[in-house]
Amino acid sequence: MNPSRRRVALAALALSLTLPLTACGSGSDSASGGNTLRVWHYEEQDGALSNAWDAAIEKFKQTHPGVKIEFERKTFDQIQQSAGMILNSDKAPDVMEYNKGNATAGLLSKQGLLTDLTQVAKDRGWTSKISESASVPARYNAKGEMGGDKWYGIPNYGEFVLSYYNKDMFTKYGVSIPTDMASFEDALAKFKAAGITPLANAGNDHPASHWLYLLALSKADKKWVQDYQTFSGPIDFHGPEWTYAVNTYKDWLDKGYFDKDDVSLKGADMTEQFVSGKRPILVGGNWWFGGFKTDIKDFDWTTANFPGSKITLGSSGNLWVVPQHSKNKKLAEDFIDITMSPEIQALIGNNGNVPIAAQPDAITDPKSRELVGEFDQLQKSDGLGYYPDWPAAGYFDVLVSATQNLMNGADTKSVLDQIAAPYEKQAASRH
Structure with a gap:
């Protein structure tokens, strides 16, 4: 993980x-x-x-x-x-x-x-x-x-970030399970129109910063991932990938798809939002899956690879x-x-x-079989993009701080400048 x-x-x-x-x-x-x-x-x-x-x-x-x-x-x-x-x-x-x-x-x-x-x-x-x-x-x-x-x-196991959906809430409010970014944003809008904040989140932990990287990956290709993770090519933090990520996150905050009050929450708080049925969508790691199988008793739920990108956070x-x-x-x-x-x-x-x-058919539990199949699909399509904090020492804290600043009203340029500085310093030290 x-x-x-x-x-x-x-x-x-x-x-x-x-x-x-x-x-x-x-x-x-x-x-x-x-x-x-x-x-x-x-x-x-x-x-x-x-x-x-x-x-x-x-x-x-x-x-x-x-x-x-x-x-x-x-x-x-x-x-x-x-x-x-x-x-x-x-x-x-x-x-x-x-x-x-x-x-x-x-x-x-x-x-x-x-x-x-x-x-x-x-x-x-x-x-x-x-x-x-x-x-x-x-x-x-x-x-x-x-x-x-x-x-x-x-490595003997894998890990990746995927979508968790409360199927009962989707049915109750007449919302279809998303299949691409357009239908994902349509689902967010319909839940918000019904008075429901759709996305679980945690601004003071890895989930929020994971969102920025996931949105950047939706506009990236594998060369960009390789360049970012291994410093094998230049990364423009004011280019289309990171700019789209920060602008989209800010737009979703403004529209109420994220709750700005989640800025201080930890990952466990985010999962409680989903388990309690307060938020219909959680995008997070498969490391939450086992706990959900145990803790969710009152509604049906399912998983799917995030529909907005062919590449997601994950690795062996x-x-x-x-x-x-x-x-x-x-x-x-x-x-x-x-x-x-x-x-x-x-x-x-x-x-x-x-x-x-x-192989997925070696797994007898239906939900677990879906999960394994989703990871297998990512492996076959070379869809694992690793994690945003890997390239530079101390980068995890930088990304969390930048995301919190964004949730507290910082503008796009200042957030991009904040996440660019330590990365570019690390890149420069290698030459």
């Missing part, structure tokens, strides 16, 4: 919990590492991914009798803050979950702290299961920039990486291979997340 969103969501997790899981028997692939595989991840207990990794551990035990597994559940912040130090020591785990991006996995790969998995990924068929766009955050060049030619991590999920100091790299590769198996991929999907290598 968006790294900034994950940082908020996982910072409140409990301190690390160590759960040793041991199989009986004998055998190992590494004399230096003994017969122990050390696994770290930071997924919340009982979540879709945590359940999938638990199942992968059990499968590993069955297929590797005699190998002891030492599993430690960390928080995102614990790994983020200490990864460089830990991975540069003999205390490094054999395989761990780590965040993708230039400032995280890219930095560790540049520092020589991660194992190059390029040949292994080809030999084990992982590269054929992951689309080109989903693989970009797993591959880095010598500078630690994503999209390079070497694989330093393997976080990565399984093998530290360079891993004592059991072969066992680590075996574990990753299990997480890519049809059994585990289907489990991810049926628990409400998005497997990166499962």
Whole structure:
């Protein structure tokens, strides 16, 4: 998911919990590492991914009798803050979950702290299961920039921003589910005419800034995305993409499609607007999907890819990486291979997340099958545009502040100037 969103969501997790899981028997692939595989991840207990990794551990035990597994559940912040130090020591785990991006996995790969998995990924068929766009955050060049030619991590799931619709409200007010931007704006107008603010929003969190990028993507192509994310070409923040985004967001504010009072809200407040039936449309990440399946009891709802753009925010999920100091790299590769198996991929999907290598017909839950199909469609069409805060350090806070200024009445030029400045400074520093 968006790294900034994950940082908020996982910072409140409990301190690390160590759960040793041991199989009986004998055998190992590494004399230096003994017969122990050390696994770290930071997924919340009982979540879709945590359940999938638990199942992968059990499968590993069955297929590797005699190998002891030492599993430690960390928080995102614990790994983020200490990864460089830990991975540069003999205390490094054999395989761990780590965040993708230039400032995280890219930095560790540049520092020589991660194992190059390029040949292994080809030999084990992982590269054929992951689309080109989903693989970009797993591959880095010598500078630690994503999209390079070497694989330093393997993603097992995907994430993307899509539309959630309250079907009962659409039926009640005679509004059709949108299929393009024109019908989307028509739906917004009809709900507002009925006295309903149509769009859930949160100005003090990632959702509002995601809207700006999503609207910019609706006027962009893949070259623009590549230029923006990798500084491979110039980006004009006063050009058609960002100008359309800010002007449209401002227009929707003025028309009441967004509520200006949402300027101080967080993501959880936004989801409550949708779950409570107060707002008929929420455009947000698939990371809300599992909670909606549990929490929404009083109305029927559906999902669809955002109708206004062929490209949306999204990427592969976080990565399984093998530290360079891993004592059991072969066992680590075996574990990753299990997480890519049809059994585990289907489990991810049926628990409400998005497997990166499962076919929709492997998912038995109808709503989950729709979700997986929507992500699969984006992978096939190369429709993942990544996230707006990835290019520059600290850019997440800049985007949130700029969006709040827009919601508080700032003009288009000042907002564009605000988001341009740190990006252009980062771009200039690379030359």
